[in-house]
Amino acid sequence: MIPNHCGLATLVATLLFPPLATALTPAAEEGKLLYPACHVCHNPQMDPPLGPPMWGVKRRYQNGTLDERDFVVSMVEFVKNPSLERAIHDEAVAQMGLMPPMPLPDEMLEKIAAYIHEAEFPPPCDHWKIAVNRAIQRGDPGHAKKDQQMLERFCKA
Ligand code: HEC
Numbered sequence: 175m176i177p178n179h180c181g182l183a184t185l186v187a188t189l190l191f192p193p194l195a196t197a198l199t200p201a202a203e204e205g206k207l208l209y210p211a212c213h214v215c216h217n218p219q220m221d222p223p224l225g226p227p228m229w230g231v232k233r234r235y236q237n238g239t240l241d242e243r244d245f246v247v248s249m250v251e252f253v254k255n256p257s258l259e260r261a262i263h264d265e266a267v268a269q270m271g272l273m274p275p276m277p278l279p280d281e282m283l284e285k286i287a288a289y290i291h292e293a294e295f296p297p298p299c300d301h302w303k304i305a306v307n308r309a310i311q312r313g314d315p316g317h318a319k320k321d322q323q324m325l326e327r328f329c330k331a
């Protein structure tokens with residue numbers, strides 16, 4: 175029998191390169207529909223920014239939590255009642271002030287946090303370009319350099 179090379183190639187390609195966008199759980203699917211409530215401020219294209227891009231917020235939460243449940247619980251706690259003690263994004267707090275509390279039911283906030291945990295946010299290249307320009311304008315070469323490094327590390331074409 176002639177082996178089906180085409181099918182085999184597809185199988186090998188699928189195993190080696192799984193699709194980037196993995197399926198969301200049902201809770202995260204619902205969270206995706208609610209996420210625009212956060213995107214209004216966490217939109218990385220905004221100049222000046224009204225909130226830090228979710229890409230970086232997510233990385234910080236992932237580094238500081240054990241699993242999806244822990245991630246969701248910590249994020250919901252903060253979003254319901256932001257406080258300086260709970261805030262881990264000190265630089266964003268210094269630049270933009272503390273985030274206002276989100277008056278949404280816990281159930282909705284949990285779905286949004288599940289979406290943030292499961293979604294693939296692209297690196298916020300526009301945000302870093304904006305940040306470099308703003309830092310240069312205000313005479314802050316330290317921050318300009320830091321954001322330039324992020325651009326070079328994550329946004330190389
Ligand atoms: C009115 C603008 C605004 C909206 C709307 C908003 N945020 Fe924020 N958010 C901010 C700002 C500003 C910060 C940075 C300061 C801070 O950390 O408190 C921030 C920071 C955060 C942080 C990091 C907190 C930390 O540890 O420092 C999380 C998590 C977060 N937002 C989640 C959300 C989620 C989830 C939503 C939607 C339900 C949302 N935000 C909606 C402005 C906003």
